[in-house]
Amino acid sequence: MTTPARRRPTVKDVAKEAGVAPMTVSYSFNHPTRVAEATRARVLEAAAQLGYRPDSTARALRSGRANQLGVVVGEHLSYLLDNPQAAQFLAGVTDVCVSEDLGVVLIPTRGDASDVDRVLAASVDGYVLWTTVADDPVLAAVAGSGRPAAIQGGPAHPGLACIGPDDRAAAAAVATATPLAEATPVIVSFPLDRRRTSGILRGHDLPPDLTDPRAVPFPVTGARLAGYRDALTEAGRDWDDVRIAVVERNQRELGEQAAGALLETLEGAGPVVMLTMSDELALGARAATGRTRREVTLTGWDGSREAITSGVWSVAASLRDQGRACARAALSGGLDHHQVPWTVVAPERQDVRRSAAGVGPE
Structure with a gap:
């Protein structure tokens, strides 16, 4: 025989138990300053005895707020948990949400027509966007939703x-912190296009304006390549001849594969500077360079402890702090x-050569 489901207690049940009006129960949970402290204590005790919990959906409908922040993810959701720096960014978002008593909703995108509807249908008060391209229709949809939003790293959007x-x-x-003038420079790059095409290119294969979103829709990729080109040109290196391995995504094993492929294309046994766009890629590349007799100077990005102790030059720009800043901006509606x-x-x-005045450990 099936046992009947226990009826969920209501506001009226709590009011009857506490000997107050239903409105007093509502005020006790939603506007406690309107209720005498002794009365509210009696209501809360009655609610606890009955197992009553306020209906969060009804509360959201009444207040017009979902009390949740949406994180729109342009990568596979598991990337946020598998990649150490992505996890740090998400941790920064949750730091703010915990302090503001908000929930977090992870919203995946797949690069198809369903993305906009999925993002706009989420019951959230604002959005944080992570990893996308300049022509992503989600950007315009979020900007026009009336809900505040912030994006990490760009692309910038009104x-x-x-x-x-x-x-x-x-x-x-x-890049300037490395011996560019005495070594052969190569680059391990994030994706250049929405299709995430991988392979080995030369500098002359890339568009002249690397920061033009129509040419390189991933803004972080374009800006970092432009910075590497600035440093290489300043050091007298021929950008057109620089080899660039493009990987599909930021994964250590792909960094190892890319580094191995780059080293196979180089002649001779002279020193190499390998500029990679993340510490994960650099650590993967280190596994490949460890199998060669070449002297290889590695750079990464993220300032992770593992990279720094493994002989990698890195850029430290805390992704946890960026996650916090994005969450605060998304909640406040600031557009700066x-x-x-x-x-x-x-x-x-x-165990690598270095030549950088004024650059050193924090």
Whole structure:
């Protein structure tokens, strides 16, 4: 015989138990300053005895707020948990949500026509966007939704707060910290296009204006490549001849594969500077360079402890802080572009050559 489901207690049940009007129960939970402290204590005790909990959906309908912040993810959702720096960014968002008593809703996108509807249908009060391209229709949809939003790293879009470091300047700085003039430079790059096409290119294969979103729709990729080009040109290197391995996504194993492929294309046994766009890629590349007799100087990005202790030059620009800044901007509705501080951090284990005045450990 099936046991009947227990009826969920209502506001009227609590009011009867506490000997007050139903409106007093509502005020006790939603507007406690309107109720005498002794009365509210009696209501809360009655609610606890009955197992009553306020209906969050009904409360949201009454207040017009969902009390949730949406995180729109342009990568596979598991990337936010698998990648250490992506996890730090999400942790920063949740830091703010916990302090503001808000929930977090992860909203995946797939690059198809369903993205806009999925994002706009989410019951959230604002959005934080992570990893997308300049022509993503979600950007215009979110900006026109009437809900505040912030995007990490760009692309900049009217109606969205843009939070991130000066990627071009930071990329030039970390490249300049290496012996560019005496070594062969190569690059391991994030994707250049929405299709995430991988392969090995030369500098002359890339568009002249790397910061034009129509040419390189991933703004972080374009800005960092532009910074590397600035540093290489300043060092007298021929940008057109620089080899660039483009990977599909930011994964350590792809960094190892890309580094191995780049090294196979180089002649001779001279020193190499390998500029990679993340610490994960740099650590993967380190596994490949460890199998060669070449002297290889590696750069990464994120300032992770593992990279710094493994001999990698890196750019430290806290993604946890960026997550917090994005969440605050999304909650406040501020639209200013906020450049977060960054610094070049030297490796602790000096088994590579270096030439950078004024650049060193934090």
